[in-house]
Structure formats: structure tokens, C-alpha cells
Amino acid sequence: MTRARGRDGGPAAPRGVDVARAAGVSQKTVSRVLNGERYVSVDVRRRVLEAADRLGYRLNTAARALASGRSRTIGVVALGTALYGPASLLLGVERAARDAGYALSVVNTLEGDQGGVGGAVQSLLERGVDGIVVSEPIDEDADPLASEVPVLVLGAPAGTRTGERTIAAGVDSEALARAATEHLLDLGHPTVHHLAGPERWFAARDRLAGWRQALAARGREQPPVAEGDWSAASGYAAGRRLAARNDLTAVFAANDDMAVGLISALTDAGLRVPQDVSVVGFDDIPLAAYVRPPLTTVRQPFDAVADEGLRLLVHAIENPQAELPTAQGQPVELVVRSSTAPPPARADSGPLRHTVRPLAGEVHAPPAA
Amino acid sequence: MTRARGRDGGPAAPRGVDVARAAGVSQKTVSRVLNGERYVSVDVRRRVLEAADRLGYRLNTAARALASGRSRTIGVVALGTALYGPASLLLGVERAARDAGYALSVVNTLEGDQGGVGGAVQSLLERGVDGIVVSEPIDEDADPLASEVPVLVLGAPAGTRTGERTIAAGVDSEALARAATEHLLDLGHPTVHHLAGPERWFAARDRLAGWRQALAARGREQPPVAEGDWSAASGYAAGRRLAARNDLTAVFAANDDMAVGLISALTDAGLRVPQDVSVVGFDDIPLAAYVRPPLTTVRQPFDAVADEGLRLLVHAIENPQAELPTAQGQPVELVVRSSTAPPPARADSGPLRHTVRPLAGEVHAPPAA
């Protein structure tokens, strides 16, 4: 081929040899300087860097990748959603990758895509990524993860293994879900309803399991599970159905968005949160403290998870022979705000429960003790 | 170097020549088939594809990029935020790029980063991207955009030009902000306050300008501008200050998150939305319909913007000589929900306005960040 030129046929971009000539050294020495190798004298290093700067030299990563067999790129398989959790995780991954000197190549798989995660992984391998991050895996994902490069699964509980070269990092969602549920039980609620995420998501199943564990541990009844799709709209829809039950005093929603939709539906049905029904969310989205009532929720340390996961992945990339490390699990927090309270005195149902309060002229029921 | 092998020293990945041999053709013919070139007989094409499939062949994109001078990769400079707008834009860009056969390389610049957007652009050029997307530009960004590859600036009004090879795509935020402001004026509010985003953002300045235009066009007073940082927390802080003013009947917030925080603060101050104060947001985040009161806001068609922008960018990449196309601008919507209403009867202030409702038992303490 002909060397790269500007659209106008301008001068070609300078190459390593050009820098070498300008600095009076060999191309190989330029390569050494640029890669920070040992055994380069300070004088040569300085001359090379000067020359590179003067010529406006930029390393050609394609050539480097071809010659070295490594691309210093990490592929990310993300779900095509703007949800706070996945988006935060992606942000954290990018920052951690950049800090480690890796670029990021992102592929989204709208759930149910052609090829799905497997196809995404293939396309990333084709691009020569050195490692792969699968963020918030869903059902079918476990299988294609047998890859020739290390894989980090984010959002699975720490220690999970799904493939030979797979690392998992994430919080212990089960424990978190248990904590959320126990918080409600501790307040005196006879049982806790659950508004789950889509069953295909590991995250949804973990939270469901944690909820079941907490109830089982105290021998409480497990009401039927409502399922949403993480969206506030689905939370609202579920809320309309739940509001019709007269044993409803507490709900643990699998994420904050659904919790907000749920509260909206309960309010529309004339139920007050938290006086009549308590609600706990999951994620602690930035809005959680500012909706009415402020949401009691569970905070996930997305940054820390992304950070730790990526460090482990980079380690696995750069030490192919080493044993796969295991993530520690990250500390986690229950943030108690105002959407939870003890159950109403007559929690055992009763006609009063559904007396419709006159809402005339009052959209927002002010919280009164 | 030695050819790539698995960690275990397993067999090297098959190359084009291997496929060629298996199919009984030359390497060049394999290349032709894989690139969909003309002048390949159906029989040969079939044999090559079969052989490639059988061997599990994957094209080496580094080699292709080196040989062809094109990487089929688009670089994205994003702001390191999980805000709904930027995140949605990024999603749209990824999908559009994938549809066009390009991969995405993402770099975040936490505002105020070392190097900032300029540095990010450099690192992307180094990676050999064929084009660059700058999402939601902020102040200093205009300058370094003189790049040797086409640049798409997303979130600037359509038609903006900031550099020689620059395309802009986005909605007409000014018009949108005007519409939001006029909606409030039409309801009878004497004037409208503005809760702006950070001044460095183009998006914030556009919205501010639109607000000013709408007020000026009707000869209304322009109250001092409150400024937030897009977050609900900053909206809350601004809300506390605004609540102290006795001319406050309507606020146009530059995004929905701040609007939610604002409403929270107003509520805490004993003001009802929309009876005492109307609030309009911007973006129509998925939660907007589910907070109390449901938020009147302005909807941005993020997907359409990303889509159109990326198509233009790809066109510019693949037709280097052509004139730069101009984006059309996208249709847009004011979504009226329940956070806006006519001003209270005695909007001209008066002691009643600030009668403090007894908040005894108020559960909600002012949220700390």
C-alpha cells in the first residue's frame, strides 16, 4: 500500500524510522524508548523523545499489535441499556483500563440480539483484544465464555466460576438482598414482597435468592414474586397489581427504578409510603435521595467492583501462566432513608386499609408521622 | 516474533494462507472473498468460506489495519458520567457504528482531566481510528478538534461548525428551551426562573440562551440564574436558595435530575409543586413520569441524533473528498405532565406564600450528598 496521507495528499505521518534518523539512532532503539525498556542511556532517550515530539510522531498501534501479538485493548460486552448500574460499571471499567494502559472496545448486545453475547465475544476476539469484560451477564452468557483470552464477568458474585479462564467480580448480591429484606422484617413487617428483575439476569436471580433466604431463615411466608424489567414503568405496573393485595406492607424491589415506579403506583392507589407500605430499592441511584419519599436502598460500589475486576483481568492478561486470582468481594451498604417504616398498626388487613384518602388538590401526600 | 499460541502453547490461530491452502487458492483470493470484492467465482467463494469456517479462521484486524491504513474503528470521547443523556447518546452511537461495520473505541475524559479532550483525541488518533465522535462537548473542546480524521460533535445544535473536518449533530436546544419557557409563560406565570447546568457545557449555554430569548421576546424580567452541575444534589441546593425568593412561581431546570432535586427542596421548604411553583425539566429521563409529581419536561431524541450523526460521520470517512454534510436537526417534544400549572392566585407574593406548613414529623432530613 501507499503510506497514509491527509485527504489533500499532504505529507505522510512520520514513522519510527523517521524519528530514528532525526535522533541519529536505529529504529529499534526508538522502539525501546517508546516502550520504556531498560538499557537505554538517558542521553539517547532524551534525543529520541525530542525528535519524536518535534516530528509529531505517533506510534502506530496496528503495527505494534501485529508485531507483538498484543493489542493492549480490552473488549467489553455491555447490555444496551442506559440503566445506572451497567452505565456506572462501564465508566469504572474504562477508567481502570486507561489507568492500566489499555484501550476499550465496546460492543453492546441488546438482549436477544442475533448472536448475543457469543457473537459479541467473537467479534471482539477478531479485533484482537487481550481480554474481555462481560458486564452484568444474563442467562445464555455462561457458555460462550470459553475463550482464548481471559474473561472478567462483572456483576456476578465474587468467586463465581463460569469458565476456565474466567474471573468474576461483583458484590455479594445475595447478602445484600438478605440485608434489605431483614431490614424490613426487623421493622416488624410480617413478611416482605419482592419485585424481581427479569429472570434471565444473574443479578435478578441473586437478589431473588437472597430475599428467599431471609424469609426462610425466619420462617416467614413467601408471597408470590412480581417480576419487572428493571424499568420504572414495569415497577408501576407491578405496583398496581400489588396494591390490590391486602397483605401488602413491605416490598423489596430489585432496583431503584422499579422501586420508584412501584411507589408511584402505590400512591396512585391511595397507599402511603412508608406509612402503609414500606419499600426498599437496590443500587442507590443518584436520584434515590431526592424522590419522595427518599428511598431506602442498598448501595453497590460500582467503581470499586470495576476497579478490582479490571486489575485482576490485567493481571491475568500479563501473567498468562499464573493461577487465576479471585476477587475479594466489596463492602456494601444499606442506606436507610424514609421509604421504610414499621408496618401500620392494623397490618392484618381490615377495611380501613383501602379507604381512599381524599387527594383533592394534593398530588404529593406530605409525609406525616 | 513467534505466532500467537494459547497459554498452553497450543496450535497457532489459522491465518489467511492456511485457509487459502485448504481451499486450494491463493491468500490474495481469500482476502478478496473476505472483503466481498467483485470478480470472485461463486465456486471459489463457497470453497473459501467453507474452509475458513472449518478452520475457525478469524481475520486479523491489526494486520488489515496495517496493510490498508484503515482500522474500521471509530473513537468516542465521552464525558465520564452516568447521566442519562450522555449514556443514551453513547448507546445510540455504538449501535449505529456496529450497523455500519465499525467498532468503537471509547475514552472518557472526566471533566478537567489531564489533557482533557485534546489528549483523548490524540490517544484515539494513535490507535488509528478512522473518525472521532465527541459527545456533549464542553468549553475547551472546540480547539483541538482540528484533526486529520473527520469529527462528529454530538449534542451541539445541528449545523454548528467548530473545525474544518467537523460535523455537528444534535437537537436545537435553544428552541427547546424556548418552548419549555413559553409553556410556563403561557400558563400565566409572570416570569420563569432558570436552573442552569455548568457554564462550560455547550448544552447548558444553549438552554440558558433559549430561556433568555423566550423571556426577552415577551419583555419579561430575567431573574438571576441559578447554576447546578446536572446532579439532583445540586438541584436540591439551588432549590433551597430559590425557595427563599418570594417571586418564585416557575422554574425551568436544564435537566431532569436537577428538576427532581429542586422539587425535593421546594417540598421540604413547604412549597407545593405545581400549586405553588411549577417546574419543567429537560431530557425526559425514564423516571420522569414516575416521580411525584410526574415531571413536565422536554424530550430529546437521543437515538435519532446519534443515528443521523454517525451516518454522516461514516459518509465523511468513506468519501474523504466530498463536502461535509450537514445534519438536519431532529424533531422534538414537550411532554406535559403534572409538575406545571397556572401560578397561584396571589402570585404577586404576599405573606401567605411563606406560611410555613407544620412539618412536624417530617421524616426527610435534607439529604447529604
Added chain:
DNA sequence: CGTAGATATGTCTGCGCAGTCATGACAGCG
């Protein structure tokens, strides 16, 4: 002072593709 190691640099080569050009085979047409 000789020799083993550490230090510093260079030469040669190949990574796996796509560009360029050459070469056939054949069809259409006067």
C-alpha cells in the same frame, strides 16, 4: 589483568494482511 556479567545499541527479520500489477480465460464485435 583477564574474564564474567551488566549495560547499551544495532541488524535482520517477520507478523498477516491488502495494494499493485501481471496473467489467463473467455465473450463480443466488426
Added chain:
DNA sequence: CGCTGTCATGACTGCGCAGACATATCTACG
């Protein structure tokens, strides 16, 4: 029938870098 053009394929080459190996020079130490 020969010439021109379209179609189909292959040989050769180079993109810009890093790996392998070969020197050289300098230090340390017996």
C-alpha cells in the same frame, strides 16, 4: 479471426513495528 474489454486469479511486495540475536562497551572482582 484478431482485437478489446470484462472477469477471475495469482505472485510479489510492503505497511511499521517488536522479537531474536549479535555486538560492543563498560564495570567488578579475583
